[in-house]
Structures are given as C-alpha cells and as structure tokens.
Amino acid sequence: MQSLNIMVVDDSSITIKKLSFLLENLGHHVVDCCINGDEAITHFDQVKPDLVTMDITMPEVNGIEATRDIIRHHPDAKIIMVTSHGQEKMVMDAIEAGACGYVLKPFKEEKLDDAINKVMH
Numbered sequence: 018m019q020s021l022n023i024m025v026v027d028d029s030s031i032t033i034k035k036l037s038f039l040l041e042n043l044g045h046h047v048v049d050c051c052i053n054g055d056e057a058i059t060h061f062d063q064v065k066p067d068l069v070t071m072d073i074t075m076p077e078v079n080g081i082e083a084t085r086d087i088i089r090h091h092p093d094a095k096i097i098m099v100t101s102h103g104q105e106k107m108v109m110d111a112i113e114a115g116a117c118g119y120v121l122k123p124f125k126e127e128k129l130d131d132a133i134n135k136v137m138h
Contacts, residue, residue: 023046023067024048024050026080027072027095030052031074033074036129053076054071054080056082058086068097072100073098100121118136
C-alpha cells in the first residue's frame, strides 16, 4: 500500500506517541496531531489528510461529534475510530456518524495495518 498522510486525534500524549510510532513504522506520515475534536475539525481543512485516527472519548468535542462534522463538510474523509474495550455502542454511533472503521486499544501493529487497509480499499 502507498504511504498515507495521517492525522492522529487523541487527548492522551502517550497514545499519540505510540500510534504515531506504529503508523510511521508501517510507512505512513503523521502530518498532524490534535488533542480534541475541535482541533481536529479545524485542522482537517488545513492539513487535508488521507486518513484520520480519532479517539472517541475526548474533552470539549468528542470523536463522534468531530467525525460527524468532518464528514458533513468532507464526505469522502476516511476516519478510523480509536476505542477501548466496552465502547461498542459508541463505536456504532461513530460508524453512523460516518467513520469507516475502528481499532482497539491497546494497539497491535498488524490490527492497525488491517484496519487501514480495509478503510482505504
């Protein structure tokens, strides 16, 4: 698969670092990192990433609301939700909002790669 420009959205700096490391290890470029959904909405227009990884639970604007807003303005946007076990209802809400897939924490490189491949093909 070709290298993608990816925006990482998460309120945890540890998660941003780990996810960025894994994405770059898979050959992608992390072009922006945001700490909440409000930043993601604003930065999406500026960065125009190929793909967004979006945490569901964040302060201010959560991942579901941010996904809904991004998809409303950019219907072709590709967004993968980042979630923890036990958030199945939230994942379904995110898919209904326009997310293309999801990946569970803690991250495994092969699962992340599979999720990206499914969304991009």
